[in-house]
Amino acid sequence: MKSNRSIERCLLIFQTFRINPNPTASELARLTELPRATVLRFLYTLEKEGYAAQDHERWRLTAKTLEIGFAALGSANINEFVQSSLGALANDFAGTANIGELTEDRVTIIARAVASPQVRRLHITNLRVGSTLPSDSALYQALSPSPPNDYGRKFYENVNQISLAVPLPNIKSRLLSLGISVSRDALPDEKSINNAVEIIRSEAQRIGHIMSIDPVY
Numbered sequence: 001m002k003s004n005r006s007i008e009r010c011l012l013i014f015q016t017f018r019i020n021p022n023p024t025a026s027e028l029a030r031l032t033e034l035p036r037a038t039v040l041r042f043l044y045t046l047e048k049e050g051y052a053a054q055d056h057e058r059w060r061l062t063a064k065t066l067e068i069g070f071a072a073l074g075s076a077n078i079n080e081f082v083q084s085s086l087g088a089l090a091n092d093f094a095g096t097a098n099i100g101e102l103t104e105d106r107v108t109i110i111a112r113a114v115a116s117p118q119v120r121r122l123h124i125t126n127l128r129v130g131s132t133l134p135s136d137s138a139l140y141q142a143l144s145p146s147p148p149n150d151y152g153r154k155f156y157e158n159v160n161q162i163s164l165a166v167p168l169p170n171i172k173s174r175l176l177s178l179g180i181s182v183s184r185d186a187l188p189d190e191k192s193i194n195n196a197v198e199i200i201r202s203e204a205q206r207i208g209h210i211m212s213i214d215p216v217y
Contacts, residue, residue, distance in 0.1 A: 009034060013042050014061075018130070022058045069130070081210050086113035089203055093196065095161075095182035098127075099168065099207070100139035102175035106132040107139045110176075125159075125181075138163035142177035151197050152179065160184045164193065166201045170208040178204040 009032075016023070016031045025043060029036040043059055046052035050064045082099070089097040090113040100107035109131045133139055141152030142165035152165035164187075165179025178200060187193045 009038065010042055010046075013039065013046075014065075017061050022055075022060050024057045025059065028059070079210070082111060082207055083113065085203060085207050085210070086111055089113070089180060089200070090115040092199070093180050093182045094186060095180055096127075097178070097180050098139060100133065100137075100165070100177050100179065102140070102143055103132070105135055107137060107143075107177065108132050109139075138165040138181075139177045139179045142166050142179065143175050151201075152177065153193075155184065162187055162193070164197055164200060166197065166204050168204050168208045168211070170205075170212040172212070176208075176211075178207060 012032050012034070013028060016028055019031060020027055023031070025036055025040050028034075028043075029039045032039065043052055043054070047054065051062055052059055053062050054060075086097040086099065094115050096115065097113045098109050099111040101110050109127060109129055112127065112129050127133075135141075136154065138152035138154040141154070143152075145151055152163070154163045156162070160183060161181055162184050163179055163181040165177045168176040168178050180196070180200060182196075187196055
C-alpha cells in the first residue's frame, strides 16, 4: 500500500515544532527540507483547523493539538490507574518513574510521574511525555538486556543519578519498559539495586496486566 505523501509532510512539520516551538515558515522549511511554499500551505491549513496560530512571522501549535496527544495516550491504554501506579512508584523511590515504548532506534516516554517535592531527592531533567531516549538509556536496554543483567541500567555521573528499567509484560505486539530514576545515594550498593529491580519488576507485572485489558467505552 502506498503511503500518503501529504500526511507524511504534515507529520514532519508537527515533529519539527519539538526542535523549535516558535519557528518562522522559513525556519520550518530549512528544518524539514521542504519548499517554503509547501510549508506555508500546511501551516495555513493547520491554522484554519485550529491546530496552529501565527504571531507576526512566527508560528506555534495551539492547545487543540493536545486532543491528538490525549487520544494517543488513550490508545496506549495509559489511564488513571497506570498513572497512579507510576506516581506511587516515583514517591516510593523519591525520584521519577517512566514507561517507554520502542520507536525505531530510540525509546519514547509515553507516561511519566515525578515524586512530590516533599520526598524528591534528585535533579529533575527536562523530560516529559513524548521525549525520546537513546539506545544507552535504561528504558531502551531493558528491552534487549545484556548479560549478566536482565534489566536496563544507566548511571549518570554528572548528576549522581541511576536509572533502572525492566520490560513490561503482557502487552500485545508492543515493546514497552518501566523504569525509575533516583539519586545514586538511595541505591548505594548492588544489594539495594537488586532489591529495587525486584520492586520495579513486580510493579511492571501489575501495570502490564492493567494495560493489557481493553478499555471499556
